[in-house]
Amino acid sequence: MAISTGTVDAGGVTIAFRTAGDAGAPPVVLLHGGGSRAATWDAFAMSLAAAGQRAIALDLRGHGGSARTRDYPLAAFRDDVLAAMDALGLGRVSLVGHSLGGHTATLVAQAAPDRVGRLVLEDPPAPSGTAGVRSLPARQLLLPWVGMLVRRGGFDGRALAAAVRQLRAPDPGWWDRVPLITAPTLVIGGGPRSHVSAERLAALARALPDGRLLTIPAGHRVHSTAPAAFQDAVLPFLTTRP
Numbered sequence: 001m002a003i004s005t006g007t008v009d010a011g012g013v014t015i016a017f018r019t020a021g022d023a024g025a026p027p028v029v030l031l032h033g034g035g036s037r038a039a040t041w042d043a044f045a046m047s048l049a050a051a052g053q054r055a056i057a058l059d060l061r062g063h064g065g066s067a068r069t070r071d072y073p074l075a076a077f078r079d080d081v082l083a084a085m086d087a088l089g090l091g092r093v094s095l096v097g098h099s100l101g102g103h104t105a106t107l108v109a110q111a112a113p114d115r116v117g118r119l120v121l122e123d124p125p126a127p128s129g130t131a132g133v134r135s136l137p138a139r140q141l142l143l144p145w146v147g148m149l150v151r152r153g154g155f156d157g158r159a160l161a162a163a164v165r166q167l168r169a170p171d172p173g174w175w176d177r178v179p180l181i182t183a184p185t186l187v188i189g190g191g192p193r194s195h196v197s198a199e200r201l202a203a204l205a206r207a208l209p210d211g212r213l214l215t216i217p218a219g220h221r222v223h224s225t226a227p228a229a230f231q232d233a234v235l236p237f238l239t240t241r242p
Contacts, residue, residue: 010083016065021049030057031101037064062159072162078107094118110177119185127170178207191217
């Protein structure tokens with residue numbers, strides 16, 4: 001079993017993808033974090049394929065093999081994912097997103113709840129704007145990505161800057177639309193080593209109609225730093241049906 005690669009035209013934006021598993025198997029779309037790329041999911045994608053799922057990991061615009069664009073509104077990441085799903089012939093999918101990819105996954109699930117059967121949000125940067133949840137300082141939003149900017153190429157730094165700027169001045173209706181997410185949702189926090197607060201993730205899990213919160217104290221990049229624990233939590237959630 002191997003990883004296959006390709007690109008699709010997603011509404012005029014070229015989106016690169018990596019896939020593993022049988023074409024007819026239940027699809028799981030994987031969205032990486034800011035400054036990363038679809039290849040970060042390779043090990044988990046192979047585990048999904050071995051469990052009878054089809055993994056499709058997308059490079060977000062401005063990352064990996066996907067197009068660099070003039071601007072990077074958060075809504076554009078959402079629209080790219082939905083257009084890529086259409087281009088790949090994917091109807092209802094399970095959706096797994098890390099960090100910026102997690103926030104993008106919430107936007108997809110809010111806009112098209114009928115397209116998302118299961119949702120996994122790994123340490124997502126839920127924006128400020130709900131009672132009792134403190135705003136996240138810009139320093140905390142930026143620091144986890146500074147190392148990526150130094151260590152990695154292969155992405156447009158403007159995409160990260162735009163994401164941080166928009167999450168600091170978020171869409172005031174985002175929290176109001178959280179109840180539109182109908183998919184059973186697993187929120188995974190990275191614990192005290194992560195810059196994303198447990199308080200904010202707990203608020204998100206409470207606001208979801210069918211949300212649950214799990215903490216794996218491995219820092220922000222749980223799927224990379226604790227892959228076995230991530231797999232043990234996520235695979236049963238995605239593959240077990242009522």
